[in-house]
Amino acid sequence: xxxxxxxxxxxxxxxxxxxxxxxxxxxxxxxxxxxxxxxxxxxxxxxxxxxxxxxxxxxxxxxxxxxxxxxxxxxxxxxxxxxxxxxxxxxxxxxxxxxxxxxxxxxxxxxxxxxxxxxxxxxxxxxxxxxxxxxxxxxxxxxxxxxxxxxxxxxxxxxxxxxxxxxxxxxxxxxxxxxxxxxxxxxxxxxxxxxxxxxxxxxxxxxxxxxxxxxxxxxxxxxxxxxxxxxxxxxxxxxxxxxxxxxxxxxxxxxxxxxxxxxxxxxxxxxxxxxxxxxxxxxxxxxxxxxxxxxxxxxxxxxxxxxxxxxxxxxxxxxxxxxxxxxxxxxxx
Numbered sequence: 001x002x003x004x005x006x007x008x009x010x011x012x013x014x015x016x017x018x019x020x021x022x023x024x025x026x027x028x029x030x031x032x033x034x035x036x037x038x039x040x041x042x043x044x045x046x047x048x049x050x051x052x053x054x055x056x057x058x059x060x061x062x063x064x065x066x067x068x069x070x071x072x073x074x075x076x077x078x079x080x081x082x083x084x085x086x087x088x089x090x091x092x093x094x095x096x097x098x099x100x101x102x103x104x105x106x107x108x109x110x111x112x113x114x115x116x117x118x119x120x121x122x123x124x125x126x127x128x129x130x131x132x133x134x135x136x137x138x139x140x141x142x143x144x145x146x147x148x149x150x151x152x153x154x155x156x157x158x159x160x161x162x163x164x165x166x167x168x169x170x171x172x173x174x175x176x177x178x179x180x181x182x183x184x185x186x187x188x189x190x191x192x193x194x195x196x197x198x199x200x201x202x203x204x205x206x207x208x209x210x211x212x213x214x215x216x217x218x219x220x221x222x223x224x225x226x227x228x229x230x231x232x233x234x235x236x237x238x239x240x241x242x243x244x245x246x247x248x249x250x251x252x253x254x255x256x257x258x259x260x261x262x263x264x265x266x267x268x269x270x271x272x273x274x275x276x277x278x279x280x281x282x283x284x285x286x287x288x289x290x291x292x293x294x295x296x297x298x299x300x301x302x303x304x305x306x307x308x309x310x311x312x313x314x315x316x317x318x319x320x321x322x323x324x325x326x327x328x329x330x331x332x333x
Contacts, residue, residue: 013037014238015075017061017106018082019054020044022188022195023120023180023227027079028054030231031238039075041066042082047187062102071109077116077173077238080106086194087124087152087284099155104162107175116173118237121160121246123181123223123289124153132221132254134292137179137246149284160246167244174244176237178230181250181291185227185314186321198224198260198315205264206322211272213257214279220287221254226314229304233296236303243299250291251306263312267319 014031018024019040028050031038039055040046041063046056057066061082070078084098103119110117126135127146139145140157148154160177167175184196189203204211214220233249236242265272279285297305306314 011035011037012076013039013074015039015041015066015070015078016054017041017078017080018120019050020046021081021085022185022191023183023230024081025050025187026185026227026231027081027234030228030235031079034235036076036235036238060102062105067105067109070106070115071113073113073115075115076240077118078106078110079234079238080117080119083120084152084155085191087150088194090151092151092155095151095155096158099152100159100162103159104166107163107167110175111167111172114173116238116240116242117175118234119159119163119175119177121177121179122153122156123179123248123250123291124148124150124286125157125160125179126286126289127153128286129288132288132290134252134254134290135248136292137248137295149286164246173240174242176242176244177246178234178237178249179246179291180230181223181225181248181289183225183227183230185318187227196224197222197257199318201260201264202267202315202319203322205268205272206319206326208268209273210275211261211264212275212277213261214281214285215276216279216282217285217287218258218261218276219256221256221290222260223250223253223290224255224311224315225249225251226306226311228314229306232304233300236300245295247296247299248291248293249296250289250293251311252291252293253306253308253311254288254290255308255311260315263315264319267316 014036016028019028020042041057041061107117127149129145148157184199188195201211
């Protein structure tokens with residue numbers, strides 16, 4: 001059991017990569033709220049509030065200037081959210097550079113300077129699982145899971161293997177890889193088809209549009225986790241007293257697509273127009289995602305952990321956000 005001391009964050013500097021992205025901007029804001037001084041780096045410009053409150057570097061996270069600053073020990077921690085995150089990306093050269101080689105350089109500089117390194121992995125590394133039960137971290141590489149089903153997942157698994165092979169999990173400020181499940185919340189609509197499926201369905205409901213679902217997935221289940229939970233957990237993991245290693249980060253609850261559709265109908269207080277289409281991703285699709293959260297629960301017992309009612313409440317809040325946004329848009333046109 002690890003006891004963390006949030007006040008130690010006061011005045012310390014952290015680097016957040018991918019800060020213009022969905023999860024990255026929430027992590028950067030959570031770091032600010034925890035008392036850190038934050039430097040952000042992204043190829044794109046972060047939202048105005050982060051530009052106002054952080055030191056902004058526009059460019060790649062493996063820019064020589066960034067690597068130099070990390071290697072010189074300018075940051076207490078690096079929270080690495082920058083990545084190619086599309087599960088449909090097939091350009092292996094780009095995936096390898098952005099999701100493996102670049103992060104490896106960043107991790108090496110952190111190890112050299114004694115800087116805590118926290119990075120985003122993915123639950124997609126497990127692929128299809130042999131049984132519908134929560135999946136522990138040890139499932140990867142065992143008969144319990146197929147392993148990566150696409151190039152993106154393979155790049156994430158490869159970097160996990162690099163980290164466990166190159167860096168000791170004991171001593172120093174250490175490192176942590178977090179295998180995110182299906183993260184949802186505000187600020188992800190720019191991802192379009194790569195936005196969380198629950199976010200896409202809630203948005204369609206708010207717009208009173210047909211809800212498109214793959215015909216073979218009504219009983220498929222997803223482990224959804226609110227982005228605020230992810231961001232707060234990342235901040236806890238930035239503490240040098242936090243444990244090292246690779247951990248699942250989800251809610252630990254499997255929610256079927258049928259149940260999500262039921263939520264949407266309840267939120268809208270109306271029947272839905274659901275359109276079932278053929279699944280074009282058979283063979284590359286995870287029909288079951290549910291994280292065994294035992295390891296992280298043991299290591300960070302005080303961290304936020306949403307229950308089933310919390311997930312439904314977070315989904316309802318996101319639906320209300322979308323309906324408010326749609327109302328404002330209509331009033332401004």
